[in-house]
Amino acid sequence: YGSRKEAAEEVVAEIEEAGGQGFAVPMDLNDAGSIESAVAAVLERWGGLDVAVANAVNWGKLGFHGRPEKIEDAPEDWWTEVLRANLEGNFRFVQQVAPALRRSSAGRLVLVSTDVTQRPLPGSWPYGAAKAGLHGFMTALSYDLGADGVLVNVVMPGITLEDGKHRVIPQEATDEIAKAFSARRLPHTTEVADTILFLTSPRTPAIQGEIIRVTGGALLQQ
Numbered sequence: 001y002g003s004r005k006e007a008a009e010e011v012v013a014e015i016e017e018a019g020g021q022g023f024a025v026p027m028d029l030n031d032a033g034s035i036e037s038a039v040a041a042v043l044e045r046w047g048g049l050d051v052a053v054a055n056a057v058n059w060g061k062l063g064f065h066g067r068p069e070k071i072e073d074a075p076e077d078w079w080t081e082v083l084r085a086n087l088e089g090n091f092r093f094v095q096q097v098a099p100a101l102r103r104s105s106a107g108r109l110v111l112v113s114t115d116v117t118q119r120p121l122p123g124s125w126p127y128g129a130a131k132a133g134l135h136g137f138m139t140a141l142s143y144d145l146g147a148d149g150v151l152v153n154v155v156m157p158g159i160t161l162e163d164g165k166h167r168v169i170p171q172e173a174t175d176e177i178a179k180a181f182s183a184r185r186l187p188h189t190t191e192v193a194d195t196i197l198f199l200t201s202p203r204t205p206a207i208q209g210e211i212i213r214v215t216g217g218a219l220l221q222q
Helices: 005-017 032-046 076-103 125-148 171-178 189-199
Strands: 051-054 108-112 151-157 211-214
Touching: 032 076, 051 076, 076 108, 076 125, 108 125, 108 189, 125 151, 151 189, 189 211
Parallel strands: 051 108, 108 151, 151 211
Antiparallel strands: none
16 A cells, blocks of 8 residues: 555455455555565565556645646656656566566456546646556566466556545536446446456456456547
8 A cells, every 4th residue: 555554454354354364565656665565575475476456556746636737837856756656666566576476377467557548637647648658568568477377457447436426526527527438427446446356367368468448438528
């Protein structure tokens, strides 16, 4: 987990209540040492690794709401921070998990992208660029890790709802936004999770190097 320790611990509790085993460790995409430590802690705890999901995100010092809307107003250090955290941070993460995934008989790696790589969002230049970079990263990884039986794919969520609501966008706005997509509805967090689960399960022995969209379909209008 990054800055949401309590949320991570809640997930662990839910897993254990369902009869599974959970383990939460801190990880900061901006901190190479924390990435290495987090992966090492997991490997020490479980003795190996079959599945890795790169789901962390970093909006930088300006946060989601503090982003400028014009490119000429974007601080260069903010651009660099967001780009490096979300692209180089995932590069470092994959470097750390790759050896264990290669040793697994069912290695799976999922990189979580965003439809912001294809859908305009004000102030999202570094975030969209970094996430788009994951697409090319995945293509090369599918060749590299694929040689050792590891499947590598990207899941691309869109505007995602939790319990029918969005953390930032008001309900009436999401209802209107949903009409712009061909499914006429926006995906739920569980649908994104189910897609990741499918890609990391034994049911997918040959899906390799794909970008799976969980967005509500095609964008019909802006």
